[in-house]
Amino acid sequence: MVSLEKHRETYISLTGIGLVNANGGSVSPTDDFDNFSSQMASVSPSSTNAASYTPTLSAQVCPSPRATFLASTELPPTPMPALCDCMMQTLTCVANPNITRDDALSAISDVCDQQLNICSGINANVTTGAYGAYSVCNVTSRTSFAFNQYYNIQDSGSATCDFNGLAVLQQGSTSQSDTCSDLLRQAGAAGTGTITSIPPGATATRAAGGVGSGSSGNDDRSSTPGLSAGAKAGIGVGAAVAVLALIAVIVLFVLRRRKKRRAAAELHADTAAGTQTEKTPRHTELDGGYSYHEVPASNERPAELSGQHMGELGGGYHAEQQAMLRNRAQEPIPVSPRELE
Numbered sequence: 001m002v003s004l005e006k007h008r009e010t011y012i013s014l015t016g017i018g019l020v021n022a023n024g025g026s027v028s029p030t031d032d033f034d035n036f037s038s039q040m041a042s043v044s045p046s047s048t049n050a051a052s053y054t055p056t057l058s059a060q061v062c063p064s065p066r067a068t069f070l071a072s073t074e075l076p077p078t079p080m081p082a083l084c085d086c087m088m089q090t091l092t093c094v095a096n097p098n099i100t101r102d103d104a105l106s107a108i109s110d111v112c113d114q115q116l117n118i119c120s121g122i123n124a125n126v127t128t129g130a131y132g133a134y135s136v137c138n139v140t141s142r143t144s145f146a147f148n149q150y151y152n153i154q155d156s157g158s159a160t161c162d163f164n165g166l167a168v169l170q171q172g173s174t175s176q177s178d179t180c181s182d183l184l185r186q187a188g189a190a191g192t193g194t195i196t197s198i199p200p201g202a203t204a205t206r207a208a209g210g211v212g213s214g215s216s217g218n219d220d221r222s223s224t225p226g227l228s229a230g231a232k233a234g235i236g237v238g239a240a241v242a243v244l245a246l247i248a249v250i251v252l253f254v255l256r257r258r259k260k261r262r263a264a265a266e267l268h269a270d271t272a273a274g275t276q277t278e279k280t281p282r283h284t285e286l287d288g289g290y291s292y293h294e295v296p297a298s299n300e301r302p303a304e305l306s307g308q309h310m311g312e313l314g315g316g317y318h319a320e321q322q323a324m325l326r327n328r329a330q331e332p333i334p335v336s337p338r339e340l341e
Contacts, residue, residue: 065127074129077136077195082202083187084137086180092172093151093161094144104143107166111146118149121191133187133195145191 019033063069088094095104112119122142124135134145147167154160161167176184179199187193 072129079136089173091148104139133191
């Protein structure tokens with residue numbers, strides 16, 4: 001018998017089909033597990049040389065839907081990002097760019113429960129094989145389609161495009177590229193049409209002017225498109241730090257430049273002062289406009305005072321010598337006419 005450990009990765013699905021029931025940390029086998037185990041135990045496989053193997057079985061056909069197999073043979077449409085982008089361009093009431101996946105799915109359920117007919121373009125029924133043209137778009141695009149459909153049937157009142165802050169208004173485009181016009185025409189206003197003709201480039205790239213939120217339904221497993229709040233905050237902080245660093249560098253450069261200029265000015269001033277000092281004469285001559293006279297030499301020979309009569313000025317000079325000095329002081333000083341010229 002096949003052990004439970006070999007099938008621990010198998011779990012019961014939402015339809016009740018599975019080999020085990022997993023509830024928290026406990027796992028219990030189902031009746032299907034016992035049946036599967038007994039079948040595996042009864043198998044006696046034999047080996048066959050690959051070179052001599054000749055297959056005799058044909059491929060199994062997909063069974064038709066029945067009570068125990070609720071699936072349609074009709075496959076869903078091929079995801080086409082260009083179609084979703086074109087649809088998003090035409091909408092007026094769209095999902096908030098910051099909406100979470102859980103909030104978007106809950107909003108779709110609320111809107112579609114009120115107006116079942118407005119969600120045909122985004123619904124996908126694997127039992128009946130009925131798929132809306134936009135059923136392959138991501139959850140944000142599908143939510144935007146549902147919001148806009150509800151907004152339109154409510155006479156496009158601004159109050160109807162809120163949904164507790166999950167919706168916002170935008171300027172819907174009234175003119176599209178040829179690619180978008182062709183795709184939207186096939187999808188129809190309600191999104192219930194089938195895309196049978198794919199315009200050139202529609203599958204390889206997004207349509208011109210796409211808003212970038214209409215990726216295929218595979219994006220539903222990821223978070224809301226765009227940068228997270230933490231990433232945006234990090235970018236903002238990094239940009240602020242870069243700006244402050246740039247300002248600091250500029251201020252430092254200006255201060256250094258001013259310092260160099262001030263040092264150069266002081267050096268120039270000192271040099272100029274030294275040059276002026278060297279050029280300035282230490283002595284000045286009398287103005288040439290004045291006349292110069294010499295005192296004529298006296299015929300009398302100079303005589304020294306007797307050592308016995310030396311004293312301070314105004315003291316005891318000899319009477320004769322004092323009289324001689326007084327007479328000389330009163331005599332006029334002869335000046336020649338040439339010296340007066």
